Amino acid sequence: MVNNYSHNSRHxxxxxxxxxxxxxxxxxxxxxxxxxxPSEVLDTKINVAIRSGNNIDGKEWTDLxxxxxxxxxxxxxxxxxxxxxxxxxxxxxxLAFSQQHSRRGQTxxxxxxxxxxxxxxxxxxxxxxxxxxxxxDGYVRGIRDFEIxxxxxxxxxxxxxxxxxxxxxxxFFINKLIYPAPEIKELTDFARELEPSKNSPYNKGDxxxxxxxxxxxxxxxxxxxxxxxxxxxxxxxxxxPTKDTKGSLGYQQNGTMEVFLNKFRKNPDLNLSxxxxxxxxxxxxxxxxxxxxxxxxxxxxxxxxxAKRPYYIWVIGESQKVSEFNKKIxxxxxxxxxxxxxxSNFTKEKQPYFTVLKETNxxxxxxxxxxxxxxxxxxxxxxxxxxxxxxxxxxDLRNIPVDSAYLTNPKSYVVPDGxxxxxxxxxxxxxxxxxxxVIVEKTSATHYITIxxxxxxxxxxxxxxxxxxxxxxxxxxxxIDDRNVKNELDKTFGLSYLVQGVSExxxxxxxxxxxxxxxxxxxxx
Numbered sequence: 196m197v198n199n200y201s202h203n204s205r206h207x208x209x210x211x212x213x214x215x216x217x218x219x220x221x222x223x224x225x226x227x228x229x230x231x232x233p234s235e236v237l238d239t240k241i242n243v244a245i246r247s248g249n250n251i252d253g254k255e256w257t258d259l260x261x262x263x264x265x266x267x268x269x270x271x272x273x274x275x276x277x278x279x280x281x282x283x284x285x286x287x288x289x290l291a292f293s294q295q296h297s298r299r300g301q302t303x304x305x306x307x308x309x310x311x312x313x314x315x316x317x318x319x320x321x322x323x324x325x326x327x328x329x330x331x332d333g334y335v336r337g338i339r340d341f342e343i344x345x346x347x348x349x350x351x352x353x354x355x356x357x358x359x360x361x362x363x364x365x366x367f368f369i370n371k372l373i374y375p376a377p378e379i380k381e382l383t384d385f386a387r388e389l390e391p392s393k394n395s396p397y398n399k400g401d402x403x404x405x406x407x408x409x410x411x412x413x414x415x416x417x418x419x420x421x422x423x424x425x426x427x428x429x430x431x432x433x434x435x436p437t438k439d440t441k442g443s444l445g446y447q448q449n450g451t452m453e454v455f456l457n458k459f460r461k462n463p464d465l466n467l468s469x470x471x472x473x474x475x476x477x478x479x480x481x482x483x484x485x486x487x488x489x490x491x492x493x494x495x496x497x498x499x500x501x502a503k504r505p506y507y508i509w510v511i512g513e514s515q516k517v518s519e520f521n522k523k524i525x526x527x528x529x530x531x532x533x534x535x536x537x538x539s540n541f542t543k544e545k546q547p548y549f550t551v552l553k554e555t556n557x558x559x560x561x562x563x564x565x566x567x568x569x570x571x572x573x574x575x576x577x578x579x580x581x582x583x584x585x586x587x588x589x590x591d592l593r594n595i596p597v598d599s600a601y602l603t604n605p606k607s608y609v610v611p612d613g614x615x616x617x618x619x620x621x622x623x624x625x626x627x628x629x630x631x632x633v634i635v636e637k638t639s640a641t642h643y644i645t646i647x648x649x650x651x652x653x654x655x656x657x658x659x660x661x662x663x664x665x666x667x668x669x670x671x672x673x674x675i676d677d678r679n680v681k682n683e684l685d686k687t688f689g690l691s692y693l694v695q696g697v698s699e700x701x702x703x704x705x706x707x708x709x710x711x712x713x714x715x716x717x718x719x720x
Contacts, residue, residue: 233269237262240259250307251307252307264279264280289304290303302546319422320356320421321364321365322365322366323352323366324373325345325368326369327398328370330429330482331506332481334476335389335390337479344531346382366379368399370404371405376396376399407428407432407433407447407451408447411426422512423517424512425511426509431688432689436488444689445692448692450696451696452699456700456703459700468512470535471694476504478504479500480497495681510526518596527598536666538698538701546713547590547592549570549589549714550588552627556586559577559580559585560576561718564719574716574717577718586645588643588645592641600666601666602642604667606667607664613655614657615648617646620645646659654719656718659715660710660713662710663710665695
């Protein structure tokens with residue numbers, strides 16, 4: 196493949212010169228066709244795109260193909276049918292370029308594929324499942340935050356998927372079975388009518404209980420490559436009467452894991468994402484603890500208590516489609532949003548763009564090892580200030596599938612003994628030095644991570660990972676005895692067992708995905 200485009204090396208000999216790179220990067224990249232051969236300009240465009248994030252996105256792909264068409268005589272080997280750029284040939288050309296000029300340890304860039312983009316542009320079918328068992332009644336008496344949020348999700352979901360088809364959106368109630376909701380004319384009115392009264396559309400089916408693993412199985416089995424399933428539920432396991440509560444929860448956890456593993460086995464090529472959003476709403480009604488007995492009527496009254504209880508929204512579907520859908524809904528901005536956990540059986544570890552900053556939050560001193568490189572990935576000449584060395588790393592975290600709280604929590608990161616993650620902050624020109632900001636604003640970096648070490652430890656390379664683990668909020672939201680629910684209104688019975696079951700399924704599917712990314716900063720004396 197490299198041999199097919201061996202002219203790359205001939206044309207890049209000049210581009211690689213620092214003076215030419217400086218001209219291209221900062222001044223005349225897109226005006227340089229007057230002074231440079233078209234192949235040199237094309238190679239430089241590719242170089243700039245890859246160095247800014249190790250990828251070619253849709254906008255960059257369009258720029259490249261437009262330039263090739265404008266100079267199709269020079270790029271005849273990349274043209275097909277005398278009028279279009281060959282996706283296969285241009286992709287091979289970019290890969291050949293990258294492999295010839297990549298730095299040690301750099302992976303192949305991600306390259307935009309117009310065919311895939313077209314397929315992804317078709318909006319998926321949206322199926323919304325609203326649990327309506329008796330335990331949910333407290334969320335739907337009167338106009339509650341729950342109903343406001345559900346109404347907004349219904350409106351935005353229908354608008355999102357109806358761009359392609361009018362019959363691409365359905366709503367169901369789910370308890371022991373799945374029941375289609377009545378015809379919905381006005382979604383906001385439908386949400387307002389979610390009342391546990393006799394004539395309400397909400398009062399459908401056997402509402403005595405719902406078996407959570409059966410609910411998940413029904414929903415996941417109906418989720419395809421071209422659909423997204425949304426579950427709204429309090430996510431409380433129903434247990435058989437037993438003295439061994441933890442044992443029963445562990446049994447249910449295994450059942451949850453089996454539900455997801457069965458889906459993975461049946462659809463090995465489906466990159467399934469599961470997004471779990473913890474929400475909070477005012478609640479007025481009876482709460483049914485795990486040992487509830489209809490004969491004893493030992494429910495807990497939360498009437499007139501001004502109680503707020505958690506509920507959960509699950510979004511399940513093909514990863515790319517779910518990612519685009521979530522951008523539309525913006526769950527973190529919905530009323531009552533508290534936390535999220537996003538799982539995906541991704542198969543390729545992606546290394547984000549990063550570079551060591553030269554001044555921001557700097558303590559001690561260091562030099563860039565290779566001053567000819569634009570990104571600083573290796574430092575030497577280490578000097579400590581009162582025994583401390585500290586520096587910041589600008590990094591692109593925009594595509595990491597975690598919520599902002601997890602992303603900015605130092606405990607989410609793994610570093611070698613001797614290093615400490617001090618903070619993770621969004622890029623802010625008021626917090627970065629002017630010199631660093633000039634560099635960063637030309638890149639895809641979204642955050643900067645501040646790292647510290649001391650002279651008590653041997654000089655070593657910094658290996659930084661964002662750990663792929665269950666966030667702390669899940670355990671903090673868990674209850675194993677909900678009989679005194681008034682003292683733990685913000686907790687959900689068995690939640691950590693439920694989430695652990697899902698997480699274990701993903702870990703079993705991809706045992707090597709222990710982190711979202713790994714980067715290395717080489718440090719020498």
